[in-house]
Amino acid sequence: MSIYLHNITKKYGATAVVDDVSLEIEQGELFVLLGPSGSGKSTILRMIAGLAPLDGGQISLNGRDVTHLPPQKRHTGFVFQNYSLFQHMTVAQNIGFGLEIQKVPRAQRKERVEELLTLIEMQEYGNRLPAQLSGGQQQRVAVARALAQKPDVLLLDEPFGALDVKIRGQLRQNLREIQQRLNVTAILVTHDQEEAFELADKIGIIDKGRLLEIGTPDQLYRHPAHRFTATFLGNANLFNAHRNGSTIYIGEKRLPAPPNTEFLAGKPVQMMFRPEEVVIASASHPLDGNVFGEGIIESIAFAGALERIAIKLDPSGELIQALISPEISRQLGLRPGDAVKIGVKNFHLLPLE
Amino acid sequence: MKERNLSFGGILLLAIVLIYAGVLLLAPVLALVSNTFQNGFEPFWNAITDGEALGTLWLSIRLAVLASTFNAILGVMVAWVLVRHTFWGKGFLNALVDLPLVISPVIVGYVMIVLFGRLGWLKDFPIKLAFSWEGMLVLTVFVSLPFVIREIQPVLSGMGKEQEEAAFTLGATPWGTFWRVVFPAIRHALTYGIVLTLARSLGEFGAVAVIGGGTQGSTESATIYIYRSLNDRNYAGAYSMALLLGIISVVILIIMNNLRIHKRGG
DSSP states (O other): OOEEEEEEEEEETTEEEEEEEEEEEOTTOEEEEEOOTTSSHHHHHHHHHTSSOOSEEEEEETTEEOTTOOGGGSOEEEEOTTOOOOTTSOHHHHHHHHHHHTTOOHHHHHHHHHHHHHHTTOGGGTTOOGGGSOHHHHHHHHHHHHHTTOOSEEEEESTTTTSOHHHHHHHHHHHHHHHHHHTOEEEEEESOHHHHHHHOSEEEEEETTEEEEEEOHHHHHHSOSSHHHHHHSSOOEEEEEEEETTEEEETTEEEEOOTTOGGGTTSEEEEEEOGGGEEEEETTSOOSSEEEEEEEEEEEEEETTEEEEEEEEETTOOEEEEEEOHHHHHHHTOOTTOEEEEEESOOEEEEOO | OOOOOOOHHHHHHHHHHHHHHIIIIIHHHHHHHHHHTTTOHHHHHHHHHOHHHHHHHHHHHHHHHHHHHHHHHHHHHHHHHHHHOOOTTHHHHHHHTTHHHHSOHHHHHHHHHHHHSTTSTTTTOSSOOTTSHHHHHHHHHHHTSHHHHHHHHHHHHHHTTHHHHHHHHTTOOHHHHIIIIIHHHHHHHHHHHHHHHHHHHHHOOHHHHHHHTTOTTTTOOHHHHHHHHHHTTOHHHHHHHHHHHHHHHHHHHHHHHHHHHHHHTO
16 A cells, blocks of 8 residues: 555644545555545645644555654655746756755766656756746656655646646646656646546545545546535536335336446435436437436537537426537437427436435 | 837926936035035045044944844844744734834934933843944844845745745755755845845934934944034035945945846846
């Protein structure tokens, strides 16, 4: 176990910004802490680095209890959102800073700095000052600086937040490559679900200081255990339901229960399906699969490769979001105000909170 | 040279500025120089090599250097606390820093006499502050207090604490982080603040005149010497010392301008 958090808690006054969080991360894993701003995810990272003291709990890194160690003795590499390079030092001096502190001999230091400059593909930039670099280049230097002393864990606090979209994508790939090549354990904090999906081996969902659930991107998207996860990771249609026997009751409607949901038998549940699971047919035509209901198209919006359609369910008036390919939409001749049948390909059940 | 297209308003503004600068700055300097050398170079040389005059200048320089050293160290600490720490009464303390700029130095000198004088409430204070050079030093420190603080504050808050935290995670101690990371960042602002402090201290008259009493040979600074020389109709002495102080100020001004360019360039 590379990183082990046991019931860690951080309070400001009476409110817990980090509330009893426990977590285990394997060696070489890239773990993403995903949550809205103010959810406490950055604080967790700062607690691991020793930059924010704990009010309770325990932290181990590579089997070493670091709970009461200062940041200097934790062997973590930290990358900040605003790069935080030392402005008066060259790129090479920035990367070599930690080695210099540890009194690594000059020749050895130089060799390691060269190695890292090669790793981030910035060999010719060693003598530049941070102010002479682009944001993306500065962040690469910050990553190299954090890796210079071969830390037990690399901690990245919204590292791409200040960069524009195009560079962000490129840097994500670079980071993933570097992290896998060095097989270094890493935790990345972000509020961007797309970033989490692209990078993470595993994602931990944080809300109001609590770690709600952990899973692979695929698991969390398809089979979330919490309503928050369902709505934070993309769009979700949610309906209160009840599971009885092998049937789901949603108001007057009945659908066969999906497999592996026996543990929810007899309990109030929520039925969840993603907009891309919705199928639409004209009112007069038959529909493949489960018929969920009928409704009136409220709006149709362009959403890149797909069309985003909002349907007002009859008679309850609840809104259903659907993603439909433009071809199908054209075949059906869909227009706002049309009456349609709504079907659901796959759906998921989660406990009602 | 860039092409200049000045409108009538622009020309008028420029003229006003030039006349203003001429009347307020250039004319007094010219008058001072011409008065100083109206009887040739010798009276000037005699006046500034006079033992008494040199003594007052020495006292002024000593006060300025000591006050600047003190305010440099204290200023960094106060700026640090005001930027990096949160505590009850911080806003009040921050406002208090500007007090020396808005309160008349003469009043501060008078208050000091009332407190530390022979009949004052704190007359048993172990260091004699009334009518002593130590008292003059305390007041010089007071009147030049804000400059270093106000120069460093924006630099510190602008750089944020992440660089320091990065240094911590890389193994640097707080003390090591200060010297390797923070000090290089505030160096130019600090020097600029010290230069301002020096200039302000050298020119101080009211506060040091009141607290020191201007006793010849002991608590008479260069500015007090000028004042006394004028009263005694020793014009050669007054003009010469004034010119000398003026030259020192100009030198400081030049240093300051160079630093400002440096500061802007990062």
